[in-house]
Amino acid sequence: MSPTATALAIRLAVPDEYGIVGRLTEDAYVSSYxxxxxxxLRSLRDVAxxxxxxxxWVALETDVIVGSVWVPRAGAHLSEVARDGELDFRxxxxxxxxxxxxxxxxxxxxxxxxxxxxxxxxxxxxxGPEMTxxxxxxxxxxxxxxxxxxxxxxxxxxxxxxxxxFGLDIAPAETSDA
Numbered sequence: 001m002s003p004t005a006t007a008l009a010i011r012l013a014v015p016d017e018y019g020i021v022g023r024l025t026e027d028a029y030v031s032s033y034x035x036x037x038x039x040x041l042r043s044l045r046d047v048a049x050x051x052x053x054x055x056x057w058v059a060l061e062t063d064v065i066v067g068s069v070w071v072p073r074a075g076a077h078l079s080e081v082a083r084d085g086e087l088d089f090r091x092x093x094x095x096x097x098x099x100x101x102x103x104x105x106x107x108x109x110x111x112x113x114x115x116x117x118x119x120x121x122x123x124x125x126x127x128g129p130e131m132t133x134x135x136x137x138x139x140x141x142x143x144x145x146x147x148x149x150x151x152x153x154x155x156x157x158x159x160x161x162x163x164x165x166f167g168l169d170i171a172p173a174e175t176s177d178a
Contacts, residue, residue, distance in 0.1 A: 008106045013056040013068065018047035021056060021068045028093035033130055037156055044091070054078055057110060059094075059103050066098035069107045074118050079126060081149050081165050086122045087115035092134065104137050112141070116170055123170060124149075126163040135164070143168040 013021050022045035029036060029044055036044075043049075047056055050070050059067035069092045072078045082088035089111045094103045115123045124146065127134055149165035 007061075008066075008103065009060045010057055010106060010110045011060070013047070013051070013058045013065075015048070015051070017058065017065060018051065018056075019045075020065050021058060022047045024065060024068060024095050025091055025093040027096055031096040032133075033128065037159065039156055050091070057107065059107050061098065061101075061103075065095075066101075067092075067094040067103040067107050069093070069111060071111055071114060080151075081124050081126050081146075081163075083124075085120060086124050086167075087111065087118060087120040088124045090125065092125075099133070104134065105141070108137065108141060112168065112170060121169065122167050124165065124167040126165055129162055129164060135166075138166045138168075141168065 025044045025047070026041055030041070050056060054070055054072040054076065057069050057071060058065045070078060070090045072082075072088065077086075077088055078090050079088050092104060092107055094107075112123055123143075125138075127138075143166040146165040146167045149167075150163060151165075152160045152162050155161050
């Protein structure tokens, strides 16, 4: 966390918070991408649909949600970038007003800890080329580009997005034999 960051709490989102998380995710993406379709923005706001497929973790500063990340449940994947033995995550979002305070780093470290607890060998994710701030964070944490997994995906008919792939090899969490 940066020296200017306040204490963050990270926990699972509850259904009553899905609207807040959806608006935060939309705001974060709109501030980073120049052109997003109405359909994609709707999908960013649809946190209930994401929660049906995985867990939505939120970061809070003084009881205010300032970031979120989507992680699959144990044994599942959210994207094609993930392989067996890997944990992927999607839609890491930090409120534009909370950027630079360590929120994205705290959420990413939380995902890494979850992966270790689940005995995953690697954490992976895709990111758009415009997300240079996120790429710097991933590099700082030791992620490396996985060029062989990068691809262009059709997000809507006739609309393609180049996705970069990143991975971090991790050691599983120690378990006690008590």
